[in-house]
Amino acid sequence: xADASETFLRDALxxxxxxxxxxxxxxxxxxxxxxLFDRICAxxxxxxxxxxxxxxPEVAADVAGIVGAGVGVVEFGAGASRKIRVxxxxxxxxxxxxxxxxxxxxxxxxIARLAPDYPHVTMTPFAADYSRPIRLPEGLAGKNVLxxxxxxxxxxxxxxxxxxxxxxxxxxxxxxxxxxxxxxxxDPDRLKRAYGACDGLxxxxxxxxxxxxxxELGADFALDNFRHEARVVDAPFRVEAxxxxxxxxxxxxxxxxxxxEPGESIRTDTSHKYAPAAFxxxxxxxxxxxxxxxxxxxxxxxxxxxxG
Ligand SMILES: C[S@@+](CC[C@H](N)C(=O)[O-])C[C@H]1O[C@@H](n2cnc3c(N)ncnc32)[C@H](O)[C@@H]1O
Numbered sequence: 345x346a347d348a349s350e351t352f353l354r355d356a357l358x359x360x361x362x363x364x365x366x367x368x369x370x371x372x373x374x375x376x377x378x379x380l381f382d383r384i385c386a387x388x389x390x391x392x393x394x395x396x397x398x399x400x401p402e403v404a405a406d407v408a409g410i411v412g413a414g415v416g417v418v419e420f421g422a423g424a425s426r427k428i429r430v431x432x433x434x435x436x437x438x439x440x441x442x443x444x445x446x447x448x449x450x451x452x453x454x455i456a457r458l459a460p461d462y463p464h465v466t467m468t469p470f471a472a473d474y475s476r477p478i479r480l481p482e483g484l485a486g487k488n489v490l491x492x493x494x495x496x497x498x499x500x501x502x503x504x505x506x507x508x509x510x511x512x513x514x515x516x517x518x519x520x521x522x523x524x525x526x527x528x529x530x531d532p533d534r535l536k537r538a539y540g541a542c543d544g545l546x547x548x549x550x551x552x553x554x555x556x557x558x559x560e561l562g563a564d565f566a567l568d569n570f571r572h573e574a575r576v577v578d579a580p581f582r583v584e585a586x587x588x589x590x591x592x593x594x595x596x597x598x599x600x601x602x603x604x605e606p607g608e609s610i611r612t613d614t615s616h617k618y619a620p621a622a623f624x625x626x627x628x629x630x631x632x633x634x635x636x637x638x639x640x641x642x643x644x645x646x647x648x649x650x651x652g
Contacts, residue, residue, distance in 0.1 A: 349560060349561065352371060352557075352560065352561060353561050353597070353598045355367075355368050355371070356371070356557055356561065356597060356598075357597060357598055357600060359610075360597065360602045360610065361600065361602070364611070365602075365608065365609065365610040365611070366610065366611040366612075367553055367610055367611070367612050368475075369500050369612065369613035369614065370446055370473065370475060371553055371556060372549060372550065372552065372553055372612065372613060373445075373446050373447040373450075374447055374450075374552070374556060375447065375449050375450050376552050376555075376556075377447065377549055377552050377553075377556075378423060378424070378445075378447040378450035378451075379450065380545055380548050380549040380552065381423065381549060382423065382424045383545050384542050384545045384546060384549065385424075387542040387543065387545060389537040389538050389540070389542050390538050390542055391529070391534060391538050391644055391645075392495060392496050392525075392527055392529075392538065392644070392645055393495065395640045395642065395644040395645035396427070396494065396495065396525055396640075396645045396647070397427070397430075398640060399638055399640045399645055399647060400427060400430040400431075400647070401430055401434070402638065403523070403638045403647050404430045404431045404433070404434035404435070405434050406636065406638070406649075407431065407434070407435075407490070407521075407523060407649060408431075408434040408435040408436065410521070410635075410636070410649065411435065411488060411490050411521060412436065412488065413435075413436040413437050413488075414436075414437055414438070414439050414487070414488055415435055415438050415439065415487070415488045415489070415490050416438075416439055416440035416441070416442070416483075416484045416487040416488065416489050416490070417431060417432070417435075417438060417440070417441050417442070417489075417490050417491075417492055418442045418444065418480065418484070418489060418490070418491050418492065418516070418517060419441070419442070419443050419444060419491075419492040419493070419494070420444050420474050420491065420492070420493045420497070420513065421444070421445055421446075421474065421493065421494075421495070421497045422443035422444060422445050422451060422454070423445060423447070423450070423451075423454070423495075424450075424454050425443055425451070425454040425455060425457075425458050427492075427494045427495075428441060428443070428458070428492065429458070429461075431490075431492065431523075432462055432465060437464070438462075438465050439464075439465065439466065439487065440465060440466045440467075440468070440483060440484060440487065441458075441462070441465050441466070441467050441468070442468045442470055442480060442481065442483075442484065443455055443467070443468070443469050443470065444470045444471075444472050444474060444478065445469075445470075445471065445472075446471070446472070446473050446474075447471075448469075448471030451469045451470075451471060452469045452471075454469075455467050455469040466483065468481055468483070474509065474512075474513075475501075475505075475509070477512055477515070477516070478512065478513075478516045479516070480516060488520075489517050489518060489519075489520035489521075490520065490521050490522070490523060491513055491516075491517045491520055491521070491522035491523065491524075492522075492523050493513070493522065493523070493524045493525065494523075494525045495525050496525060496526070496527040496615055497525070498510075498524055498525070498526055498616075498618075498623075498626075499526070499527055499582070499614075499615040499616040499617060499618065500613060500614060500615060500616075501616070502614070502616070503580060503616065503626060506616070506626055506630070507626055507629040507630045508630075509630070510522075510524075510626070510627060510629070510630020510631065510632060510650075511630045511631050513630070514630065514631045514632060514652045517652070519652065520652055521635070521649055521650065521651055521652070522632060522649070522650040522651075522652060523647060523648070523649050523650075524623075524627070524647070524648050524650060525645065525646070525647050525648075526618040526620075526623040526646050526647075526648060527615070527617050527618065527644075527645060527646070528617060528618060528619045528620060528623075528639070528643055528644075528645070528646055529617055529643075529644050529645075530581065530617065530619075532576045534644075535574070535576050535583050535617075536574050536576060536583075539574035539583045539585065539615065540574045541572075546572060546574070546585075547571070547572035550572050550585050550587055550612045550613070551567050551570065551572065551587065553587075553612055554567055554570065554587065555567060557597060561597060561598060562597075562598075563595060563596060563597040563598075564595050564596050565595050565597075566593065566595070569589055569590050569591055569593055569604075570587040570588060570589055570590065570610075571587070571588050571590060572585065572586070572587055572588075573585075573586045573587075573588050573609070574586075580616055581616070581617050582614050582615060582616040582617060583614070583615045583617070584611050584613070584614050584615075585611070585612045585613040585614070586609035586610065586611055586612065587609060587610045587612055588607060588608070588609040589604035589605070589606060589607065589608050589609065590606060591606055592604060592605055592606055618646075620637055620639060620646055620648075623646065623648055624637070624648070627648060627650050631652060632650035632651065632652045633650065633651045633652065634648060634649075634650055634651075635649045635650060635651045636648075636649040637649070
């Protein structure tokens with residue numbers, strides 16, 4: 345995995361030596377990060393998963409009627425592969441499930457748990473980075489394909505990157521439909537609670553990025569010199585995760601010195617929030633036609649079915 349480490353180091357140095365320090369959110373996701381996120385999903389303050397899970401049975405029944413029998417589902421960022429069960433249970437004789445995620449070991453374990461419950465579905469765990477072009481493993485050619493991008497993951501891209509991702513997904517999936525989650529929440533208190541402490545789980549997820557750089561890239565970040573902070577920011581409306589330095593410090597990474605003043609932060613992730621009309625416009629920029637949308641009663645989560 346020399347290449348993966350080199351890319352990680354190059355991306356980390358580019359972000360940490362920029363005037364505003366950032367790290368790409370995709371490096372949050374290793375075994376530890378994925379496990380922490382799975383626990384965050386069960387935390388009462390993290391509303392998106394609960395609202396999406398409450399909406400999914402109705403969505404799955406409608407989507408099953410629209411896509412028909414014998415579908416191959418491709419999930420981007422499948423994580424623990426829990427939500428897919430609702431879709432597979434609703435669809436008529438689904439044939440294949442390709443689960444794609446950057447956190448390969450965690451994904452493989454999740455599919456090993458899922459597969460025995462769906463003996464007639466061909467399951468393929470696929471470790472890949474969806475911020476780059478993806479070629480699916482053989483086997484879906486000519487199939488009736490449904491893409492699935494659950495949770496609030498589309499919001500982790502900037503709007504321009506999200507349009508690019510949607511266009512690449514259109515190339516990957518071919519003529520297909522794409523079911524995409526989007527979070528329309530605007531309430532700053534609810535957002536700060538969900539992206540705040542979650543009893544220490546959210547800080548642990550973001551601090552794991554520093555721990556990963558220490559472990560995998562030989563860096564020497566002192567984790568106890570950083571506190572996690574969630575900031576609600578406008579234009580475009582989003583939540584940003586920051587690790588804020590408490591004391592001045594100099595750390596070493598890849599032969600370079602990374603200096604921090606007290607209060608200076610690293611932005612470790614961003615979650616853009618999309619009202620339904622804004623998401624539809626984004627999907628159209630990515631080359632998809634919005635076909636149907638489901639919004640939960642409290643307006644706290646939406647799922648969009650796109651046609652391409
Ligand atoms: C916020 S979690 C969502 C997990 C699950 N889909 C859900 O809705 O609960 C984001 C998932 O996307 C994966 N991921 C993040 N960036 C990725 C990338 N660039 N390529 C592939 N997978 C990625 C992470 O490993 C993680 O499993």
